[in-house]
Amino acid sequence: MTRLYHVPLSPFCRKVRLTLAEKKVEVELVEERYWEQDPEFLRRNPAAKVPVIRLNGKTMTESQAICEYLEDTIPEPRLMPKDPEARYEVRRLCAWFDDKFHAEVTSKLVYERVNKKMMKQGYPDSKNVKFGAVRIKYHLDYMHWLLESRRWLAGNEMTLADFAAAAHLSSLDYISDVDWNRSQTVKDWYAKIKSRPSFRSLLADQVSGFPPPAHYADLDF
Numbered sequence: 001m002t003r004l005y006h007v008p009l010s011p012f013c014r015k016v017r018l019t020l021a022e023k024k025v026e027v028e029l030v031e032e033r034y035w036e037q038d039p040e041f042l043r044r045n046p047a048a049k050v051p052v053i054r055l056n057g058k059t060m061t062e063s064q065a066i067c068e069y070l071e072d073t074i075p076e077p078r079l080m081p082k083d084p085e086a087r088y089e090v091r092r093l094c095a096w097f098d099d100k101f102h103a104e105v106t107s108k109l110v111y112e113r114v115n116k117k118m119m120k121q122g123y124p125d126s127k128n129v130k131f132g133a134v135r136i137k138y139h140l141d142y143m144h145w146l147l148e149s150r151r152w153l154a155g156n157e158m159t160l161a162d163f164a165a166a167a168h169l170s171s172l173d174y175i176s177d178v179d180w181n182r183s184q185t186v187k188d189w190y191a192k193i194k195s196r197p198s199f200r201s202l203l204a205d206q207v208s209g210f211p212p213p214a215h216y217a218d219l220d221f
């Protein structure tokens with residue numbers, strides 16, 4: 001059985017969970033409080049980060065490498081295009097969300113509001129929260145611009161880029177930090193991806209001390 005060490009609101013873990021579910025890989029989810037630095041966990045991943053996956057007898061880390069390994073070993077349904085230019089665009093956008101969006105938005109909102117409390121690291125820093133709340137507007141506008149000329153973020157097919165973006169936005173939506181009224185185009189894209197069976201496990205997540213808002217799991221949000 002495949003086993004994923006994760007935390008529920010981690011966008012990197014969510015991207016892997018979505019990819020596993022799309023590819024119909026059954027997975028046992030094990031919550032890993034990575035900040036407690038359990039020696040067993042450090043042995044599995046000396047970088048002390050989640051996700052860590054135990055798959056096909058191997059332990060693997062780094063969400064993008066894991067997702068591309070899944071794509072290489074379980075080609076259906078296809079989440080990477082064949083054409084090199086299109087593959088480049090998927091990878092560029094995965095990096096956009098996992099690097100830039102993460103640094104400017106997810107880390108400033110989810111980590112400040114949720115992770116700090118769980119890790120007993122004090123209260124959210126209002127400067128960071130304000131910064132994240134301003135920057136998410138720029139990112140939603142960029143997504144709107146992309147989606148005006150494409151059916152999905154990286155082109156006309158659904159790809160890993162959509163799951164990278166949806167992983168971050170779903171974590172933020174769990175704490176009501178996405179203004180879905182900013183762009184009907186982005187909202188329609190999210191409604192489409194949220195209604196996929198692969199999203200169900202994410203919508204059932206419950207983080208102790210942080211109940212999700214009613215709209216979080218509602219497909220008609």
Ligand SMILES: N[C@@H](CCC(=O)N[C@@H](CS)C(=O)NCC(=O)O)C(=O)O
Nearest residue numbers: 010012034048049050051062063064
């Ligand atoms: N590049 C890594 C990033 C993983 C990552 O930063 N995960 C966070 C949780 S969302 C973490 O484990 N942070 C612990 C740390 O940085 O020490 C990936 O894509 O898997």
